[in-house]
Amino acid sequence: MKFGVDDNFLALIENSSEAIIAVDAIGDVCFANAIAEKLFRYTKKELEGMTVEALMPEKYRQKHIHLRKVYMQHPQIRRMSLVKNLFILTKTGDEVPVDISLTPIRSEKGPCILCTIADLSVEKKHQKKLLDCIEKLNCSHTQLKEKNAQIEYVALHDTLTGALNRILFEREAEKCLLRATRYDRKPAFLSIDIDNFKIVNDTFGHIVGDSVLKEVAKKLISLVRQTDFLARFGGDEFVLVLDSVKKKEDACIVAGKILEAFKQPFQLNGHLITITLSIGIAVYPEDGKDIKNLLKRSDFALYQAKKQGKNRWIYFSKDFDEKA
Numbered sequence: 602m603k604f605g606v607d608d609n610f611l612a613l614i615e616n617s618s619e620a621i622i623a624v625d626a627i628g629d630v631c632f633a634n635a636i637a638e639k640l641f642r643y644t645k646k647e648l649e650g651m652t653v654e655a656l657m658p659e660k661y662r663q664k665h666i667h668l669r670k671v672y673m674q675h676p677q678i679r680r681m682s683l684v685k686n687l688f689i690l691t692k693t694g695d696e697v698p699v700d701i702s703l704t705p706i707r708s709e710k711g712p713c714i715l716c717t718i719a720d721l722s723v724e725k726k727h728q729k730k731l732l733d734c735i736e737k738l739n740c741s742h743t744q745l746k747e748k749n750a751q752i753e754y755v756a757l758h759d760t761l762t763g764a765l766n767r768i769l770f771e772r773e774a775e776k777c778l779l780r781a782t783r784y785d786r787k788p789a790f791l792s793i794d795i796d797n798f799k800i801v802n803d804t805f806g807h808i809v810g811d812s813v814l815k816e817v818a819k820k821l822i823s824l825v826r827q828t829d830f831l832a833r834f835g836g837d838e839f840v841l842v843l844d845s846v847k848k849k850e851d852a853c854i855v856a857g858k859i860l861e862a863f864k865q866p867f868q869l870n871g872h873l874i875t876i877t878l879s880i881g882i883a884v885y886p887e888d889g890k891d892i893k894n895l896l897k898r899s900d901f902a903l904y905q906a907k908k909q910g911k912n913r914w915i916y917f918s919k920d921f922d923e924k925a
Contacts, residue, residue, distance in 0.1 A: 605709025620718040642692040676705035759833040762818035770832035786845040789852035792881040792899040795837035796911040856914035877912035
């Protein structure tokens with residue numbers, strides 16, 4: 602099936618290390634790369650022409666038709682896992698947990714949505730295995746406490762950077778918002794992406810790329826207070842929560858200091874690497890009173906920072922919400 606996009610862009614998504622499909626305005630799959638074939642267990646020929654709803658569990662299909670039509674009226678970049686847990690349905694009938702990012706594009710077929718799909722099944726099994734180990738450990742009280750602490754740390758932190766993972770982030774963010782309500786505080790949520798991180802991976806390799814991620818996390822943590830906390834949401838996506846700011850401008854000042862600090866290049870594995878960040882900011886309670894909305898709105902602001910040229914921070918505006 603002809604997709605109708607620039608050849609260089611087509612080659613980029615064809616050779617991506619993540620599963621990618623494109624969905625046209627009526628909900629039909631018009632492109633699938635090799636990783637998508639492997640994930641869904643359909644051939645490329647089978648995938649192209651199927652409705653996107655056929656690739657999800659039946660209980661979600663009817664509601665998704667309505668949500669897709671609403672989204673197509675005002676499409677924009679969105680990480681769906683911030684809103685809900687997602688599953689795809691394979692040809693063999695398996696339901697696989699996934700993380701999906703949506704990116705609107707135009708092709709010869711008209712407006713399309715590029716869906717980048719990350720398989721979370723290995724991560725889920727790993728976490729379950731770790732939590733099962735906690736329950737099954739049978740040793741002395743002292744040893745058990747030590748083992749539990751070690752395993753719990755691994756289960757609740759990103760293994761590469763040491764930042765919080767999604768599970769612990771949600772726990773800490775919930776406690777942060779409860780303190781904010783009780784003591785009239787203003788936590789700030791900063792969604793942070795490394796600009797052009799794929800180029801770093803492609804140029805220097807994944808070992809250097811992993812080192813960059815570790816150094817970025819280390820520097821971000823060093824630039825904020827002990828009461829603030831950092832989470833990695835996968836890939837080059839981080840979320841930094843400032844426990845309390847006096848006013849929204851204070852969060853913007855912190856974001857500015859972060860950008861300034863990253864002007865200094867990293868010396869990694871014999872390479873001198875300069876990176877920049879894009880940051881989206883949302884503050885409780887004016888931009889949202891729960892984790893979902895604060896993440897959603899800081900992510901909207903991050904998208905604007907990317908759109909306006911990267912290497913900058915953008916504070917959430919109600920105008921973004923009206924376009925969602």
